[in-house]
Amino acid sequence: MVSDIVGLVSDIVGLVSDSGSVDMVNDIVDMVGDIVDMMIDIVKMVSDIADMMCDIVDMELKYQCLSAWGFSRKTVDCPLCDERGK
Secondary structure, three states: OHHHHHHHHHHHHHHHHHHOOHHHHHHHHHHHHHHHHHHHHHHHHHHHHHHHHHHHHHHHHHHHHHHHOOOOOOOOEOOOOOOEOO
16 A cells, blocks of 8 residues: 555656656655655554553453452452462
């Protein structure tokens, strides 16, 4: 996807530079930079969401581990994961 955008921008820059409008080329380069920044932000947000989902799954697995053995989360160590319920 990024390579497609870069290719498209390269084509546009080539066409515009042939016409001699340097300001337009600068504007296009700025817009492409903004698009790339937004794409990076989106990837970071997806990564943060994935991390949160992993944390949720981890908490759920620990809870199921304690519950499967019938232990209270507040008083007994889990024999499988060696952690005290919280």
